[in-house]
Amino acid sequence: MSTIDANPPSGSRDFLPADVARRDRAFATIREVFARHGFDPLDTPAFERLEVLTGKYGEEGDQLIFKILRRGEHEASGEADLALRYDLTVPLARVAARYGSQLPTPFKRYHIAPVWRADRPGKGRYREFFQCDVDTVGSDSLVADAVTIVAVADVLDQLGLAGFRVQVNARPALAGLIEAYGVPAELEASALVALDKLDKVGVDGVAAELTDRGIPAAAIAALTADLGRDDLEEAVRERLAATDVGAAGLAQVDRVLALVGEVPGGDVVYAPVLARGLSYYTGPVFEVVHAGLDATIAAGGRYDGLIGMFQAQDVPATGGSLGLERILLLLEQAEDAAVRSGPDVLVTVMDEDGAADALALAQRLRGHGLATDLYAGGGRAKLGKQLKYADRRGVRVALIRGAEERTAGTVAVKTLTSGDQTTVAEADLPAHLLRLLHP
């Protein structure tokens, strides 16, 4: 015995059966829907060469990279040559550079995988967490942007998260906003960060933050006057139409909205002050919020400047990312108590002599599609202990078959929720259980 700390490392988690079952169900749905939309699955190694990752996430991001020590005689150097992947975008850029000519153009892929960041662990913030990205590489058409939104909305709907809102904006429309309201160009990013908080802090909050950020009073006055209007969208549209970049941005938004049309499970709207990853996105951007849950559950946009990072030319790209950890939490909270991940039936083992018979019985039931567990703790275990095990596994029906039942060709069927017990002829058992469990 070693007196070791048996917890998982700080910021990481063990996934017990109910967690894994929920995750696998969600992943299966996501895979199925993305495939139905013509996206292909991709996977890459957990680690990359260190130089592939460094310098891609800013100084702050670089410090969060988990680096892997060199091995063998080089271990003593204390140097790293590999690192755990930090996101799924840099690996996609590497794959695009490596296999470009072997891949269809455009290349539509989704990728569900863990990433690792040495962030300070906190509530809902982990050092190992799953990401799910869906991207189209090699198309500058807004059709690709619309396709992303349609597929993401379909995934969310199929996951049971109907009631969401897709908010759409475009990078040039944000630039137009800044120009139209007279914010100095050098304060654009700062002003947009403040504006993006409208939903959270309200018009007065935004005005205060804009003042703090040194935005001229005249621009703030013009902005806040419009932000308070019921017809905010109309007011902004008018302003944008008056600038070249704003009009171009608006055209992007309207084209995407027209292409997307209606989506099941949610609505799709123009969100004039939505600002996402300002240095990252170059075209349309979107964010999916769940009103009832007050949570962003997906987001994305066009980022034409990134995927070509390992190539001699720029490569247009657009995509989205599901907020997978948050989605899994929502699914857990919404989970019907009736959703069980364990087996349907437990075959008990009443004595060593009956064990082979019990294994054969269990196997026969599996042939009828019943998830059938067998008590494997040994034939000396009392029935009470076996029923306690059944209860723990969430099993609904326990089968009891001692020497008497074996001789008579019967099985005692105990329904655990009610405690009812009936005796059934062996030949009738599968049909009886199917009626009982899947009425």
Add this chain to the structure above:
Amino acid sequence: MSTIDANPPSGSRDFLPADVARRDRAFATIREVFARHGFDPLDTPAFERLEVLTGKYGEEGDQLIFKILRRGEHEASGEADLALRYDLTVPLARVAARYGSQLPTPFKRYHIAPVWRADRPGKGRYREFFQCDVDTVGSDSLVADAVTIVAVADVLDQLGLAGFRVQVNARPALAGLIEAYGVPAELEASALVALDKLDKVGVDGVAAELTDRGIPAAAIAALTADLGRDDLEEAVRERLAATDVGAAGLAQVDRVLALVGEVPGGDVVYAPVLARGLSYYTGPVFEVVHAGLDATIAAGGRYDGLIGMFQAQDVPATGGSLGLERILLLLEQAEDAAVRSGPDVLVTVMDEDGAADALALAQRLRGHGLATDLYAGGGRAKLGKQLKYADRRGVRVALIRGAEERTAGTVAVKTLTSGDQTTVAEADLPAHLLRLLHP
């Protein structure tokens, strides 16, 4: 542009769409079958605290552990505090110690996940590879050993790998063999390694190796005389029955064979000279070989001395491991050319005006269960280019809908394999495609 090596790190692999699709299909089958047998899924972090892993795999194994550098101000120390998991057994031992009382007893879990070893990369040997383990923790009953074999055999059968042979032996039967043939006890391990090669090198090869290993000539003569017999099993059974440990081992083998009974897709036999992980296993052991493929595709056994490594007491355990990388390779080789992982249908986009119509059409077809891709490369792409893309994706049917078809309410349906093209009324399209694609 950076002139970086775009290959994955040495010994690791990128999984392109066809690879991931094949893997996901296999994993789905494995999950489904293990669940049907009452095994629960478990997952643990990719990394563990360094001290959890070191000292568990022998000196040679320890050198293959990928260690993770400390972070922030500690990075300069060149020390590691975490390491990538090397197998799925040590994490299981940690989980058993951490959550013991929260888990059912026995705890039946399967775990499909990558592990990492800094081995010298070679043909079929990777530094990142998937393992699939299935184990029962907390039962000393041979029922648990039998349950493992039944579940593993069912998985292999459901994966389409029928035609396998499950070879069963037991650690005490091997000890009995050594005693019965007069091999000195201190040469037991050495002799068993030589005997285990019978299938590969034949009787003469085994005899030569036994001589090299310093086994007494009398023992070799007795062994080789029996090894050459057609009734090897009977001869060995007679010898084993004459020793206490041999008889006990034989009883384990026979009990497991009786409990397992017949399995679909393969046969189950006693393999008198099968020796696996001699320092690891304590009871029954098994190995699944595929005759036609000359490959070991699964193996396992009872290992009562390991899972308690982080606890104050021993914990009995038995389980098996699928040779997942080899199985995936076999599935790839066996893959019918007709198995496709791409979409069924491509909706082409003939002009910018028709793009929204094309998106809506694609979405309607998805509602009928058809995996439908949409050409997202932009409305300016010539039809030939779009059909080339369809071909690359393995799409079987392309839909063409220009202004003329839209006005007429029709769609041109082009079957890519034959080149045939017909015009179908929009309302009849889903039924037409379902007939065409899933006759």
